[in-house]
Amino acid sequence: MKMKAFGFALLCVFAAVQGRSTGAGSLSTSAQISDNPWVVHLRVATSDGQGLLRTCVGSIVDVSWVLTSASCLRNARFIWVRYGATDVIRPELVTESTTVRINPDYDEETGVNDVALINLNRVLLYTENISSIDLADSSTGVSTSGKLCGYGAVEGVPGEKLNCFNVALEANEDGSFIGSSEDGEATEFDLGAPLVSDDKQVGVLTSVAEGSAVFLNVAKYNDWISEVTVPQ
Ligand SMILES: *[C@@H]1O[C@H](CO)[C@@H](O)[C@H](O)[C@H]1NC(C)=O
Numbered sequence: 001m002k003m004k005a006f007g008f009a010l011l012c013v014f015a016a017v018q019g020r021s022t023g024a025g026s027l028s029t030s031a032q033i034s035d036n037p038w039v040v041h042l043r044v045a046t047s048d049g050q051g052l053l054r055t056c057v058g059s060i061v062d063v064s065w066v067l068t069s070a071s072c073l074r075n076a077r078f079i080w081v082r083y084g085a086t087d088v089i090r091p092e093l094v095t096e097s098t099t100v101r102i103n104p105d106y107d108e109e110t111g112v113n114d115v116a117l118i119n120l121n122r123v124l125l126y127t128e129n130i131s132s133i134d135l136a137d138s139s140t141g142v143s144t145s146g147k148l149c150g151y152g153a154v155e156g157v158p159g160e161k162l163n164c165f166n167v168a169l170e171a172n173e174d175g176s177f178i179g180s181s182e183d184g185e186a187t188e189f190d191l192g193a194p195l196v197s198d199d200k201q202v203g204v205l206t207s208v209a210e211g212s213a214v215f216l217n218v219a220k221y222n223d224w225i226s227e228v229t230v231p232q
Contacts, residue, residue: 031149031164033086037126038133038194038201039149039162040066041082041091042118046075055158057150057193059201060132062229063123067135068192069206069216070106070116079118084129088151088160092129095120101228103221112174114206115221117228133194136202136219144169146197148179148205148213150190158189167195167213169203177203177215186213 033039038061044054058068058081066081073079077098084092099119106113124130136143145168152159165184169177179186179195186193186208195203195215203215218225 031086031162033084033129033162036147036149036162036164036196037084037129037131038196041085041088041151042066042068042072042192043080043082044073044076045078047077048075055151055189056191057189057205058118059194059204060124060130061117061135061201061225062132063126064120065229066118066120067194067201067204067218067225068116068118069204070102070114071108071111071206072192073100073102073116073118074108076100081118081120083124084127086129086162088158092127093124095122097121103224111207113216113221115204115216115224117225133196133201134199135222135225136197136200137222138219140198140200140202140219142171143177143197143202146179146195146202148181148184148186148190148193148195150186150193150205152184153187153189159187169195169215172214175217175220176206177217179203179213179215180211185211 038059040058042056056072058066061067079097081095082091097118102116103113149164152163167179167181193205194201206216207214
């Protein structure tokens with residue numbers, strides 16, 4: 001009798017955990033930062049007046065630069081970058097930045113060219129859990145799938161655990177990618193997150209809607225990124 005009750009309690013816990021990971025609109029597959037060492041967690045203090053912190057994701061593209069979406073850095077005054085974080089509360093390194101370069105053709109109204117770079121004002125030392133990702137360029141073929149990493153959401157607030165999942169991609173008329181996945185769902189707290197295919201970053205997450213995600217095509221911005229990040 002006792003054994004039976006115990007078994008039932010276990011089943012309830014299992015069901016609750018399952019329900020949370022699939023139902024909360026969160027990324028669902030846990031991941032290690034050592035497999036995705038270019039992923040950084042961003043917290044942005046804005047001058048929007050509400051004193052709220054924005055949460056997004058970025059990628060290390062150079063020893064001194066992080067790539068993310070322009071919408072993530074809108075009205076940014078101060079940015080905390082967390083590196084090497086399988087868990088946001090235990091990063092390997094945290095830096096603070098105030099210098100950003102928003103793509104000059106970014107349009108806040110329409111959301112076109114939603115890409116930006118954060119200057120780290122330092123030179124990163126790469127480790128097992130902190131290193132850069134190569135960017136796709138015009139010679140990279142069109143990807144039909146990729147891996148998206150972020151920290152997701154738990155019950156409507158930013159999540160703290162790194163999660164990655166595969167997305168199927170379709171090219172959009174304007175050159176962006178539309179991603180869909182059975183394995184997870186990107187959230188508003190994952191904007192700026194890198195989409196990686198064949199060890200190259202092919203996309204930056206720029207918007208999310210139920211069941212689908214829109215990615216900026218990195219190859220189209222490769223020249224601008226090189227121009228900004230290569231020391232003059
Ligand atoms: C890298 O991260 C893992 C957790 O994902 C941790 O166990 C390991 O100690 C980290 N490596 C270093 C060099 O800090």
